Amino acid sequence: MPQALTLQYTIEERTLPNGLRVVVNPDPSSPAVAVNLWYHVGSADEVAGRSGFAHLFEHLMFQGSARVASGEHLSALQAVGGHVNATTSFDRTNYFETVPPGAVDLALWLEADRLASLDVSQQNLDNQREVVKEEKRQRYDNVPYGDQLHLLLALNFPTDHPYGHTTIGAMEDLDAASLDEVRDFFATWYRASNAVLTLAGAIERETAFTLAEKYFGELPALPAPERHAADRLPPHEGLPRLEVVRDVPRPALHLGWRTPSIDHHDHLAVEQALAILAGGPSSRLHKVMVRETGTTEGVGGSQFDLAQGSSLALVSARTRQGHGLDELETQIVDQIQQMADEGVSAEELDRANASYEREWLGELAQIDSRADQLGAFATLHGDATQLNEHLRLMLDVTPEDVQAAVRTWLAPEARSILYYNTQTPEPDTETPTIETPTIETPTIESKEQA
Known part of the structure; x- marks a missing residue:
């Protein structure tokens, strides 16, 4: 090691x-x-x-x-x-x-x-x-x-x-x-x-x-409350779909998958799969959808780190002028299928690892973020010292692990589909904008300075 x-x-x-x-x-x-x-x-x-x-x-x-x-x-x-x-x-x-x-x-x-x-x-x-x-x-x-x-x-x-x-x-x-x-x-x-x-x-x-x-120390010694943990949910079947119309600047697409909880051995491989697929300017989807075809102003992928049975992975994008949500969906599904069929290269995984290592070490360098991660490992994983092992476990993920995770957890036929349409007709010409390389997926937490 x-x-x-x-x-x-x-x-x-x-x-x-x-x-x-x-x-x-x-x-x-x-x-x-x-x-x-x-x-x-x-x-x-x-x-x-x-x-x-x-x-x-x-x-x-x-x-x-x-x-x-x-x-x-x-x-x-x-x-x-x-x-x-x-x-x-x-x-x-x-x-x-x-x-x-x-x-x-x-x-x-x-x-x-x-x-x-x-x-x-x-x-x-x-x-x-x-x-x-x-x-x-x-x-x-x-x-x-x-x-x-x-x-x-x-x-x-x-x-x-x-x-x-x-x-x-x-x-x-x-x-x-x-x-x-x-x-x-x-x-x-x-x-x-x-x-x-x-x-x-x-x-x-x-x-x-x-x-x-x-x-x-003087607080009462009461038993820990009983928790009723949820079982892991099966993958989606039948492509569950929801379409809504809202007053928003651009139509948005979200594809979702039920992925394993944070204590599952595949969780980190799913993280790396999403990074290679949609994790910034070097990702596959950014190259195809932003740089080559211009179908979207940005694309992003992330996984909610959840503890009870199942997590949730999302790939999200918004359309550019002259392109539709169905076109975005096809491009994303095609790239996922290609990853499932052909796997990922060692170079792609190395880039994802380098990005993750930089972000993880940068987070731990801040004492408040490190304390929060220690609380997370102690609470949700049962052992705060796992913080020292986390990066090694992430970097131990192999290209074969990533391909298997895509096939098991991110299969195109196991996706859910949310079309978030705009009710405002698009203009004939598009106002030039500064390119946004990624789209952040919705957050799951409330953060307040009370």
């Missing part, structure tokens, strides 16, 4: 008596400390008729606790030069701050206080419901292509599947939610045994564990 492919970050994990998992990554080269809490709860854990609860708490967690006033968590850490944020996704909700070393005690005290005594009052619930509604209007309802993710989830997952609804949820569900139901959600999922605390950066190992015990 080439030594360079196995990273050497110092990572240690201990579990407190109350079940809190603490991950420490000392890094004396960092000027700051990242404090990151992953709670193993996301929109996939919501029950029918009560969607949006996980994301709601992303907001409620900043509304005060027994010894902290509403908004004070944010203001206190910003006052000492800290950066604070939170995100919600299908499989987790995380809260994080990057602070000077002298403010670590403050950050941990604030996190522990809201975990122990969050103020889930009727007033806070009512206020934050309205905040979420405004967020939905701004991010989903009143922007071009804002409902793409909702449509894609409906097309690719059954209605009752954990991934069958967006993280922001349905506003009618939030309106119908009682205070007791919201408090029960917090009591069920927000407990020490369902959390991973990561401390990374300018902090010594024993100091980090001592502080974690000091601030979180």
Whole structure:
């Protein structure tokens, strides 16, 4: 095994008596400390008729606790030069701050206080419901292509599947939610045994564990909540299709596939297949669709990294003047079929590897991103030290692995199809634009600075 492919970050994990998992990554080269809490709860854990609860708490967690006033968590850490944020996704909700070393005690005290005594009052619930509604209007309802993710989830997952609804949820569900139901959600999922605390950066190992015990050790030792994981879904059959008409600048196409969850051995091979197919200017589809035929202003491919049974892979593009969505679809399907039949070259995989290695190492160089990845590996993979092995595993993927992944998971006959048409007739001439090399697929997470 080439030594360079196995990273050497110092990572240690201990579990407190109350079940809190603490991950420490000392890094004396960092000027700051990242404090990151992953709670193993996301929109996939919501029950029918009560969607949006996980994301709601992303907001409620900043509304005060027994010894902290509403908004004070944010203001206190910003006052000492800290950066604070939170995100919600299908499989987790995380809260994080990057602070000077002298403010670590403050950050941990604030996190522990809201975990122990969050103020889930009727007033806070009512206020934050309205905040979420405004967020939905701004991010989903009143922007071009804002409902793409909702449509894609409906097309690719059954209605009752954990991934069958967006993280922001349905506003009618939030309106119908009682205070007791919201408090029960917090009591069920927000407990020490369902959390991973990561401390990374300018902090010594024993100091980090001592502080974690000091601030979180008195929290009750409750059992971890029971999770009902979904089974892997079968590949699509019959080419499920959805066509909509919206007031958008350009028609858009999304092709989707049910791919394996993040713990499956094929997951990384699917990632590399999508990178070779549609991952930037050197990809096959960019060469054919943007540079050679000009059928699209950009094309992109990505895979949602999901933990329960199935993930979702997408290839997306928007038309250029004089071209149709059916033409884009044919070009994409032809290239996928060619990959399945003929495989990929070592040179293509080397380019994909080089790009991935650059992006991955760049992400880990940032202490806050590294802490977040440690929380991800600890929560979703069960072992934070897998961070050191991830790049090696990705670079171990072979051209044969990629071809097999395309045949198994990205077969043209197993695709779903979303045609996102414009209701505005296209002009006779096209206004010149700066070429956009890629189209980003819809995001699955809510990210807010509360």
